[in-house]
Amino acid sequence: EDKVVQSPLSLVVHEGDTVTLNCSYEVTNFRSLLWYKQEKKAPTFLFMLTSSGIEKKSGRLSSILDKKELFSILNITATQTGDSAVYLCAGGNQGAQKLVFGQGTRLTINP
Amino acid sequence: NAGVTQTPKFRVLKTGQSMTLLCAQDMNHEYMYWYRQDPGMGLRLIHYSVGEGTTAKGEVPDGYNVSRLKKQNFLLGLESAAPSQTSVYFCASSYSVGVREAFFGQGTRLTVV
Numbered sequence: 001e002d003k004v005v006q007s008p009l010s011l012v013v014h015e016g017d018t019v020t021l022n023c024s025y026e027v028t029n030f031r032s033l034l035w036y037k038q039e040k041k042a043p044t045f046l047f048m049l050t051s052s053g054i055e056k057k058s059g060r061l062s063s064i065l066d067k068k069e070l071f072s073i074l075n076i077t078a079t080q081t082g083d084s085a086v087y088l089c090a091g092g093n094q095g096a097q098k099l100v101f102g103q104g105t106r107l108t109i110n111p
Numbered sequence: 112n113a114g115v116t117q118t119p120k121f122r123v124l125k126t127g128q129s130m131t132l133l134c135a136q137d138m139n140h141e142y143m144y145w146y147r148q149d150p151g152m153g154l155r156l157i158h159y160s161v162g163e164g165t166t167a168k169g170e171v172p173d174g175y176n177v178s179r180l181k182k183q184n185f186l187l188g189l190e191s192a193a194p195s196q197t198s199v200y201f202c203a204s205s206y207s208v209g210v211r212e213a214f215f216g217q218g219t220r221l222t223v224v
Contacts, residue, residue, distance in 0.1 A: 031209035092208030101154040
């Protein structure tokens with residue numbers, strides 16, 4: 001059965017800190033690893049990773065995938081209170097064409 | 112461009128009642144998904160569809176049925192609602208899990224009393 005595990009489940013830091021969120025996966029016919037940010041309603045897309053070792057960046061956020069060790073990390077530098085959210089990662093099973101999500105990491109940034 | 116639209120946005124049901132949640136997408140996506148989200152549980156896949164007329168079970172399918180009679184619509188049914196089905200339900204659609212991201216609807220908050 002496909003499985004995605006995120007850690008930590010909850011994280012509280014001060015504004016300006018750098019955080020690293022972890023995502024490990026066991027997904028049959030793995031094709032992609034996706035990161036989403038969820039504030040109050042629908043998840044919004046951050047990154048899709050398909051190749052090992054290639055960092056994707058968007059402003060202060062970056063992410064990388066390790067297909068040998070089956071994990072991904074999401075880094076946020078110089079955190080701001082607006083980064084407070086639940087961060088979700090999902091593994092894409094290309095054979096079944098389904099996305100399996102982890103439990104999410106609740107990130108709280110205190111001013 | 113509306114993207115993914117879910118109706119209704121909120122609903123309160125009594126135990127044993129039935130209801131249908133509607134998901135509509137206007138992006139011509141083949142793949143559609145229904146998830147439920149409970150506190151601390153992330154998104155759990157209920158059922159999904161890889162094309163018009165096809166459906167498949169996800170992680171937590173019991174108590175739910177689905178239908179995909181038209182490519183743009185994916186319906187989630189609760190035949191006899193139970194308090195354990197109190198949750199936030201999200202629909203998503205995708206072009207392909209290896210090519211593009213999945214797009215989400217705004218969610219339906221369902222309470223079963």
